[in-house]
Amino acid sequence: MKTVFDFAIVGGGIVGLSTGMALTRRFPSASILVLEKEAGWAAHQTGHNSGVIHSGIYYPPGSLKAKFAREGSRSMTSFCEEHGIEHDICGKVIVATTKDELALMDNLYRRGRQNRLDIEKIGPEALKEIEPHVNGLGAIRVPGAGIVDYRAVCRAFARIIEEGGGELRLGQEVRRITRGGGRVELVTQDAAYSARFLINCAGLFCDRVARMDDADPQLKIVPFRGEYYEIKPERRYLVKHLIYPVPNPAFPFLGVHYTRMIGGHVEAGPNAVLAFKREGYGKRDFNLRDMAEVLAYPGFWKLSAKYWREGLEEMVRSVSKVAFVKSLQRLIPEIRADDLTPAPAGVRAQALKPDGALVDDFHIIEGERSIHVCNAPSPAATASIEIGRHVAARVPAFWS
Structure with missing residues (x-):
């Protein structure tokens, strides 16, 4: 039976x-x-994500993401402590590199406070003390962010x-x-x-x-590939914590950033480009059914019409290491193409509504x-x- x-x-x-x-x-x-x-x-x-224990700063107050990230940060850390899983609450800085980003940073700080997070705004001098190689006019310091092997x-x-x-x-x-x-x-x-x-x-x-x-x-799930580079061991000293840019509020991704990883290595990225397969980790990976579904879906074309400029920039970063490095240099001007080697990519399952709205x-x-x-x-x-x-x-x- x-x-x-x-x-x-x-x-x-x-x-x-x-x-x-x-x-x-x-x-x-x-x-x-x-x-x-x-x-x-x-x-x-x-298994392909960056291994970050997030704080919940980015998400609208009252959302499941805000609530579960805030509470999950604590429960994940406690679980790792209880079961002997290696983790490091190393902290994060979210850096404004232009005057326009300072206003966005202030909005993000207010959101973080609404989400009842332990965060602080710091100026360029304090940022240099935390991250000597980072270029910024100011930053939000998020001490509770960390890394783990998921x-x-x-x-x-x-x-x-x-x-x-x-x-x-x-x-x-x-x-x-x-x-x-x-x-x-x-x-x-x-x-x-x-x-x-x-x-x-x-x-x-x-x-x-x-x-x-x-x-x-x-x-509909639309797959987006995130491509990474790894910083060579002799240049890892450039990154002390997790280093993120102030995100573009009109775009659903967080922008290229620097992530310390369990094991000591440091990754830089990701970009965000349409994957031609739901599990398409390589640029040449292709699945006819997956692509046919995306191309036949009205929501994809409405999303593309709205974000075509941002999408084009992401595609350029995918094919041009020079463009990718230029984005990274906004945060750490000292980073060079020779400092980076390709790292495994990840794929994000982005849910999209028929009207082109992203499911946040x-x-x-x-x-x-x-x-x-x-x-x-x-x-x-x-x-x-x-x-x-x-x-x-x-x-x-x-x-x-």
Whole structure:
């Protein structure tokens, strides 16, 4: 007789695993299944991100991103301390390099204070004391920001699920979802699994999984590749903390920045260019279905019409190292092309509405005995423990 699980989670990234951990703790006697199509955990967005523990300064007060990033920064740090996971609360500076950016920086500072964050504005002299090689007219100092190895965090989440009796299945790509008799049937390439409740945490494919379950997320995932360089070891002294520019409020990405990483290396980037494949980490990676969906989607063309100048700049940075370095020199004038070597890219699952509007907040929808996490880009890794708790707390409305 086939086992019928209480919960089946699709997706073995940090959000899927944190949700499994939260369910294990909330429903200790429940049977939990996690399905991941790759051969290991955290293979995509989680494993390719910059490893930053964010503070929540960028996000509108009252949003899930603001709330979960603020609370998640604390819960992630506590989790790492409890489980011996290497991390470093190294702090961050968000730097204004022009007079126009000073006004934007003031607005960002007010937002951070509204989000109840421990931050301070500093002038150029104090900035030089913190980051001697950074050029800036002023900055916001965010002492609570840090770095961590999120792959190690995911391994700990998976271990907790297994210790709680959950079953973890790698190499299982969900290709079809059917329903009947109060159960959901998940069909993979070589097996079928039954569950009473479905939770979709499929990241770059969350919209497709939702539609397999006849849930309409009213959005499309459009993949954007973020390309990085790594600073050569002999030049790492140029970066002491996390160094970010004041972001362009009209553009959904944070701009190229410098990130210290667990292990001692320092990355510079990313840009943000359309990926021709949902898991397109290389410039030549291409998937016909993925691209056809993007090009047929009205929201993509409306977004492109709105941001074509910014998009063109990002594409130039993708093909021109000189242009990329020029952007980096706004923050650290001493950086040179010879200081940089290519580093692995990441892909962001950006949710886009049909009218071209970007989905700014985490987007979680409810289906028939199911929950679909349909937009969880950065700061989802920071917020993952809080997202998992939030999803688990919504289950009792449907659970019986």
